[in-house]
Amino acid sequence: MAAFAAHTSATSSHYSPPGTAILLRSRRRAFATRVSCSAAAAAGNKTVVIGVAADSGCGKSTFMRRLTSVLGGGAEPPRGGNPESNTLVGDTATVVCLDDYHSLDRAARKARGLTALDPRANDFDLMYEQVRAIKDGRAVDKPVYNHVTGLLDPPERVAPPRILLLEGLHPMYDERVRGLLDFSIYLDISDEVKFAWKIQRDLAERGHSLESIKAIIEARKPDFDAYIDPQKQYADAVIEVLPTQLIPGDDDGKVPRVRLIMKEGVKHFAPVYLFDEGSTISWIPCGRKLSCSYPGIKFAYGFGAYFGHEVSVLEMDGRFDKLDELIYVETHLSNLSTKFYGEVAQQMLTHADLPGSNNGTGLFQTIVGLKIRELCEQIVAERDAMTADAVKV
Amino acid sequence: MAAFAAHTSATSSHYSPPGTAILLRSRRRAFATRVSCSAAAAAGNKTVVIGVAADSGCGKSTFMRRLTSVLGGGAEPPRGGNPESNTLVGDTATVVCLDDYHSLDRAARKARGLTALDPRANDFDLMYEQVRAIKDGRAVDKPVYNHVTGLLDPPERVAPPRILLLEGLHPMYDERVRGLLDFSIYLDISDEVKFAWKIQRDLAERGHSLESIKAIIEARKPDFDAYIDPQKQYADAVIEVLPTQLIPGDDDGKVPRVRLIMKEGVKHFAPVYLFDEGSTISWIPCGRKLSCSYPGIKFAYGFGAYFGHEVSVLEMDGRFDKLDELIYVETHLSNLSTKFYGEVAQQMLTHADLPGSNNGTGLFQTIVGLKIRELCEQIVAERDAMTADAVKV
Numbered sequence: 171m172a173a174f175a176a177h178t179s180a181t182s183s184h185y186s187p188p189g190t191a192i193l194l195r196s197r198r199r200a201f202a203t204r205v206s207c208s209a210a211a212a213a214g215n216k217t218v219v220i221g222v223a224a225d226s227g228c229g230k231s232t233f234m235r236r237l238t239s240v241l242g243g244g245a246e247p248p249r250g251g252n253p254e255s256n257t258l259v260g261d262t263a264t265v266v267c268l269d270d271y272h273s274l275d276r277a278a279r280k281a282r283g284l285t286a287l288d289p290r291a292n293d294f295d296l297m298y299e300q301v302r303a304i305k306d307g308r309a310v311d312k313p314v315y316n317h318v319t320g321l322l323d324p325p326e327r328v329a330p331p332r333i334l335l336l337e338g339l340h341p342m343y344d345e346r347v348r349g350l351l352d353f354s355i356y357l358d359i360s361d362e363v364k365f366a367w368k369i370q371r372d373l374a375e376r377g378h379s380l381e382s383i384k385a386i387i388e389a390r391k392p393d394f395d396a397y398i399d400p401q402k403q404y405a406d407a408v409i410e411v412l413p414t415q416l417i418p419g420d421d422d423g424k425v426p427r428v429r430l431i432m433k434e435g436v437k438h439f440a441p442v443y444l445f446d447e448g449s450t451i452s453w454i455p456c457g458r459k460l461s462c463s464y465p466g467i468k469f470a471y472g473f474g475a476y477f478g479h480e481v482s483v484l485e486m487d488g489r490f491d492k493l494d495e496l497i498y499v500e501t502h503l504s505n506l507s508t509k510f511y512g513e514v515a516q517q518m519l520t521h522a523d524l525p526g527s528n529n530g531t532g533l534f535q536t537i538v539g540l541k542i543r544e545l546c547e548q549i550v551a552e553r554d555a556m557t558a559d560a561v562k563v
Numbered sequence: 564m565a566a567f568a569a570h571t572s573a574t575s576s577h578y579s580p581p582g583t584a585i586l587l588r589s590r591r592r593a594f595a596t597r598v599s600c601s602a603a604a605a606a607g608n609k610t611v612v613i614g615v616a617a618d619s620g621c622g623k624s625t626f627m628r629r630l631t632s633v634l635g636g637g638a639e640p641p642r643g644g645n646p647e648s649n650t651l652v653g654d655t656a657t658v659v660c661l662d663d664y665h666s667l668d669r670a671a672r673k674a675r676g677l678t679a680l681d682p683r684a685n686d687f688d689l690m691y692e693q694v695r696a697i698k699d700g701r702a703v704d705k706p707v708y709n710h711v712t713g714l715l716d717p718p719e720r721v722a723p724p725r726i727l728l729l730e731g732l733h734p735m736y737d738e739r740v741r742g743l744l745d746f747s748i749y750l751d752i753s754d755e756v757k758f759a760w761k762i763q764r765d766l767a768e769r770g771h772s773l774e775s776i777k778a779i780i781e782a783r784k785p786d787f788d789a790y791i792d793p794q795k796q797y798a799d800a801v802i803e804v805l806p807t808q809l810i811p812g813d814d815d816g817k818v819p820r821v822r823l824i825m826k827e828g829v830k831h832f833a834p835v836y837l838f839d840e841g842s843t844i845s846w847i848p849c850g851r852k853l854s855c856s857y858p859g860i861k862f863a864y865g866f867g868a869y870f871g872h873e874v875s876v877l878e879m880d881g882r883f884d885k886l887d888e889l890i891y892v893e894t895h896l897s898n899l900s901t902k903f904y905g906e907v908a909q910q911m912l913t914h915a916d917l918p919g920s921n922n923g924t925g926l927f928q929t930i931v932g933l934k935i936r937e938l939c940e941q942i943v944a945e946r947d948a949m950t951a952d953a954v955k956v
Binding site: 448 | 844895
């Protein structure tokens, strides 16, 4: 429960009482403009570690492309290495896929009747040691799980980056690994949407039958519920994808209702809000100034409790059809951590080809990217300030 | 249909297409700061005429007190005149009660089986002549209907004021009178609330029985539906009072849900809005920053059609319990036409003893007062500008 404790302590020491929120936030922004994350390595700072948890087929790789794009510095497979490497390396961020910590290969899992979701098929001791080493500034030789062959390939070297993005099934499962995360995100896709997405992909592309898709999902469900889903209680931000409420009875997943659940009191993380922070709002931007096609766009904002934590929740139901809709919405959201007017829209346009670029999944993934960028810059600035103080003493 | 035509022509010439609304509005504000309504008489300007329609017992006299307070200059019964005069005279505004144009006294109405709501019991020719005379700058000898005796008393002199408030059953009934109105308001109290209010007043204060109250309301209903209610289609602003939706099954009228329906495209009248003009919003301000007691406060804002006219609608359900709630709400409304921060709250506090000071009726009556003040100032400024142009030529 180390990470949990770390988060609750952050909650109590950094919670803004009513009235002081704006002051605290502007102070944070002052930090943000002083230093960029790319400058962190030169100053000898340690790696910022971000965990992103989700089931497979839930859009983690899309999310990673959006995150690395916002963070800057590119993200490519390591040059001259294993062509089946799951790692992406850039000037700012490195993405490590936690499937690489599978302790059992496909054949061994099959022989023992275990899924990849089962902790017994994963090596958390090694995961912890290596994440810790990277955070301490040391390169590691990380195993490589080959998704094509299902075998464990020879390890590859991972150097400490400015930001380490740990994406996979279990970034928050092990309490020691969890304790190393500076920020954590959980992608929570509802069963209805997961099913609709799988059908879209597997029926069309892989020739599966509807029955076999259902069977695959059902077979995974017990382990998913036991080992993956419970991690969301530790997440600082959760992106929930649900069926739309704009079209009665709609369940093809093409129009999603997406909720961004943001934990309050997390250091360096000021939740995004709509119009009036801390109140409850619903907003249909489509009207006199903005015309939208059917079924329109609906936003909601509010607050509540999520696994006992105080949270703010921003929700988008519907799809963007035109660029003006996206810009109009961006203009009315606050605390976005953008560096210039229209940065969210620009990011979404840059990745217009990625799934979710016209709805809340793309919007909220982009926003989370901006929040992580700011968080990283603030952590670096804070360390710089402490280093400067230490030098003075 | 003169007034109607006048309003629709204002609609077409002053309707702001999307994108230009803010520009037009700020231009209007520039007018408003140049001249005050109290200065109008000195410049020889004509009277601005405002019509306020509602059934009796619907809070017209409360509304008049709020309006004259916002307009300034006091409002007292004429000195040394008929002690039963229905008129209020102040430095800025004069309130005339249209009951004074009853053509039949109580006995005559009874003899002919007519209610005061029936146009045949009212002299619209005289009403038109006298309102027109006042608007042209001439004093009139207006009849006085004595509510105590039910008789028509000798007339009283009414001098042309800066603003003439015509309150009563039929300010928009006669097309000629309607054509003289610079702005018109309809107080629309739903049957449930009207009944609850009558019970509160008549059961407690006048010793009526529940049955007799029901009978009185039922007896008035056909004439009300035929002659009073249809006037709301001509109103530039309608204040609707409905039962709350915050307490299921509540119908005692103590917590009202009040809607301010504002016609679009009316010259010198920029509808109030919440957060984002021209969109659809619901807002519960009670939350992290503002605590409210049960059943809380809920606002809604949107647009639509009202008798074929484009309108904006602002709705408040619930009651203010504390001053901070009122100020918090005021801070988040736009286009209020206040002259200083907190003017709405100050007005509501000044009249804390009046019915509705803790809910949407008081809030929206106060806001309508501010809008009328601005409208009057803009009409005067416009006339001044035209006079100045004429002098140059």
